Amino acid sequence: MTIDPETTALDTPGCRNGQVFLDSAGSSLAPARVADTVVDHLRRETEIGGYRAAAEREEDLEAGYSVFAELLGCAPEEIAFTDSATRSWFAAFRSIPLKENDRILITEVEYGGNAVAMLRRAEAVGASVEVVPSDPSGEVSPTALRELLDERVRFVSLVHAPTNGGLLNPVREVVDAAHDAGALVLLDGCQSVGQISCRADETGADFIAGTGRKWLRGPRGTGFLYARRSILDDLILDEIDHHGGEWTAPDRTRARDDAKVFELWESSIADRLGLIEAARYALELGVPEIREAVRGISGRLREGLARIEGVRVHDLGVRHSGIVTFDVEGVPAPEVVAALARADVTVTVSREASTRIDMERRGLTEIVRASPHYFVTPQRVDRALELVEGIVRGARNGGA
Structure with a gap:
């Protein structure tokens, strides 16, 4: 069934004031039922305290693992909840054994937060971080990847949808090559x-890290991690507390044998309930239906921008995500963002530091990012x- 934007806008309080919200790649607008879930639980905590309030929702919290298992195509035991995509990514990365002369492979669109973590750890252990070239479309080249792979490559970091442009990287080809x-x-x-x-069952990835606040339309401060259960015994699991492990004797511990080993005991119960509700909302709409709706509305924006003289669209790739990037000739990206904000249109700036390799390769320092x-x-x-x-006309007349 086709998603009706008018109907889903009615479910979204942020759409009721007429704003044009084009920043779901940053932090999207939550549906009313997601916000209500969070606020209602916070109110309940003020009435009976956090522990009792959490106990009341124990079944709902446990059901969240099955909700995300359905979303990510895996078993509930392979899901962990965290406080951000960064925390999820770091937890997975730090668990991978690395030693001197090991190699890490990344793509040209690697995200800055991931790159900093990899470069620092590689320096500490004497490993290397190397870049897999892209093909002419901008996607990572599976052929180039296979040429770089050898027995010293321990880890491949793959960004599915880069933060600074509309491309979607091929996943299964990369995973199969890496696993070989x-x-x-x-x-x-x-x-x-x-x-x-x-999905794990489609991509074959060993880990999938993600956040609630972007396209899932959940609360900020929420994240999730898929971890393939069959590899847990081969990982370094030393950043755990008494939730991820058990103190079995005064001098002994035992780690969990499922993905909850990556969780910490303390978390925001209200936000987690909101994250689970956001995933339910997405599943009810249907992921294929969401994909078609996002493809349609972002395509309309991308094609419309490309027709405006004085605007350059910077998206790469054969298949596109909902991220649309562009610049306006003669107008710095922050000024474009500010001018649109004055008219209640929300976009943001994507800067060089977020995807340095790709931005430097293309001679870009900052671009406008829109994500309907x-x-x-x-x-x-x-x-x-x-x-x-109007911004283009203003620039040509001497001021944006």
Whole structure:
């Protein structure tokens, strides 16, 4: 069934004031039922305290593992909840054994937060971080990857949907090649889960890390991690507390044998309940239906921008995500963002530090990033396009 943007906009309080919200790649607008779930639980905590309030929702919290297992195509025992995509990604990465002369492979669109962690750890242990070239479309080249793989490659980091452009990287080809060489693959699904299919049973990835606040439309401060259960025995599991492990004797401990080993005991119960509700909402709409709706509305924006003289669209790839990046000739990206904000259009800036390799390769320092979700109507996208045309005219007349 096709998603009606008017109907989903009615479910979204942030759409009721007429704003054109084009920043779901940053932090999306939550549906009313997600916000109500969070606020209602916070109120309950004020009435009876956090422990009793959590105990009342124990079944709902446990059901969340099955909800995300359905979303990510895995077993409930392979799901962990964290406080961010970063925390999820770090937990997986730090568990992978690395030693001197080991090799880590990344793509040209690697995210800055991931890159910093990999470079620092590689330096500490004497490993190397190497870049897999892209093909002419901008996607990572599976052929180039296979040429780089050998027995010293322990880990391949793959960003599914880069933060600074619309491409979608091929996943299964990368995973299969890495596995043939004995390497593990951590798939960064931060910008893909919630807008396109990103499933363990389809991709074969060993880990998938993601967040609630972006395309899933959940609360900030929430994240999730898929970890393939069959590899847990081969990992370093030393950053755990008494939730991820057990103090079995004064001098002995035992780690869990499921993905909850990556969780910490303390967390925001209200936010986790909101995250679970956001995933339920997405599943009810249907991931294929969401994908088609996002493809349609982002395509309308991308094509409309490409038709405006003085605007350059910077998206790469053969298949596109809902992220649309562009610049306006003669107008710095922050000024474009500010001008649109004055007209109640929300976009953001993507800067060089977030995806340094790709941005430097293309000679870019900052670009405007727009990311419409399925609750954005065509009329609101057309309004944004009119405003961008106005910015172009203003620049040509001497001021944005």
